[in-house]
Amino acid sequence: MKAVSLLSGGLDSTLATKMIKEMGLDVIALNFTSPFCQCGGKQKDGCKHKAVEMAEQIGVELKMINPAAEFIEVVKNPKHGYGSGANPCIDCRILKFKLAKKYMEEIGASFIITGEVLGQRPMSQNSRALKIIETESGLDGLILRPLCAGVMEPSIPEQKGWIDRSKLRSIEGRSRGAQLDMVEEFKILNHACPAGGCLLTDKHFAAKVMDLIASGMFDVDNSRLFVFGRYFKVSKKFKLAVGRNAQENAVIKNFAAKGDLVIEAGSKGPTALGRGELNDDNRGLAMKIVAHYCRKEEPQEVRYSVYGAEEGSAHTDSIEEIDPSAFVAEDYKRR
Numbered sequence: 001m002k003a004v005s006l007l008s009g010g011l012d013s014t015l016a017t018k019m020i021k022e023m024g025l026d027v028i029a030l031n032f033t034s035p036f037c038q039c040g041g042k043q044k045d046g047c048k049h050k051a052v053e054m055a056e057q058i059g060v061e062l063k064m065i066n067p068a069a070e071f072i073e074v075v076k077n078p079k080h081g082y083g084s085g086a087n088p089c090i091d092c093r094i095l096k097f098k099l100a101k102k103y104m105e106e107i108g109a110s111f112i113i114t115g116e117v118l119g120q121r122p123m124s125q126n127s128r129a130l131k132i133i134e135t136e137s138g139l140d141g142l143i144l145r146p147l148c149a150g151v152m153e154p155s156i157p158e159q160k161g162w163i164d165r166s167k168l169r170s171i172e173g174r175s176r177g178a179q180l181d182m183v184e185e186f187k188i189l190n191h192a193c194p195a196g197g198c199l200l201t202d203k204h205f206a207a208k209v210m211d212l213i214a215s216g217m218f219d220v221d222n223s224r225l226f227v228f229g230r231y232f233k234v235s236k237k238f239k240l241a242v243g244r245n246a247q248e249n250a251v252i253k254n255f256a257a258k259g260d261l262v263i264e265a266g267s268k269g270p271t272a273l274g275r276g277e278l279n280d281d282n283r284g285l286a287m288k289i290v291a292h293y294c295r296k297e298e299p300q301e302v303r304y305s306v307y308g309a310e311e312g313s314a315h316t317d318s319i320e321e322i323d324p325s326a327f328v329a330e331d332y333k334r335r
């Protein structure tokens with residue numbers, strides 16, 4: 001008997017996967033990444049790394065999927081709405097389960113395992129949401145939640161005797177005590193702290209996303225670029241990312257593509273990248289915003305170029321500085 005387990009690398013999904021593996025089933029782990037996970041390249045100890053580490057530790061094969069284009073469509077237009085930010089958790093889970101179902105069928109597995117706990121997350125782990133997700137992903141009865149199965153209707157794997165229901169847990173709610181007790185029982189080493197959701201749950205980040213969506217500029221490339229730096233809506237169709245440190249400056253510059261405005265302010269100032277409808281007004285405003293973030297002690301040369309075309313330069317003392325807060329996306333102003 002083969003099962004697919006959704007392994008984020010967090011404690012709950014690691015425990016759920018290990019529980020079923022220890023029952024003697026062949027478990028293959030599946031991990032989803034997105035431009036908004038707080039993991040992988042953005043954080044050394046993030047969940048991408050953790051999923052790999054945890055899969056190795058508990059001895060399961062791991063497949064990683066990044067459904068970026070499908071995810072962007074879900075964020076733009078979620079049937080079940082957003083949570084506290086721009087996080088479409090129910091639709092996001094439906095997408096992941098649909099993809100997991102496809103993979104399950106491809107490899108001849110019989111059901112899906114998750115580390116979900118009833119009542120743990122307000123938007124996507126209440127009983128109504130769990131039911132909607134299961135039905136709309138075409139997996140009615142085929143999702144086994146080993147940590148909370150005891151407080152739910154028996155799933156098909158339990159009904160058919162593939163899994164011994166008496167060995168499943170009855171954890172409910174937001175407390176993590178029961179899972180922490182299980183760490184020792186299942187000998188999980190170096191487990192991750194509970195994750196607080198992806199970047200889309202952050203209200204300030206959500207303001208950028210909503211602005212990009214409203215401008216018709218929310219796509220895979222822009223979702224990756226505008227994760228970095230300070231974000232400015234220079235105009236409806238022209239957005240600017242301004243690096244906050246040397247690392248972000250380098251990353252932002254690497255995103256430059258044909259037609260982008262690249263602004264570099266010497267070794268002491270930020271690097272910025274403007275994208276969208278480039279005209280003299282937008283370029284002028286972008287230069288003034290960048291000038292605001294340059295050190296004031298000595299004038300610096302600010303170079304600008306349109307990637308692959310025209311170049312120019314000016315000194316900070318010849319650029320009229322403006323208050324950038326007028327170009328900050330709504331809630332993002334509070335940062």
Ligand code: SF4
Nearest residue numbers: 087088089092197198
């Ligand atoms: S927090 Fe982000 S990744 Fe997690 S379910 Fe919600 S939208 Fe999806």
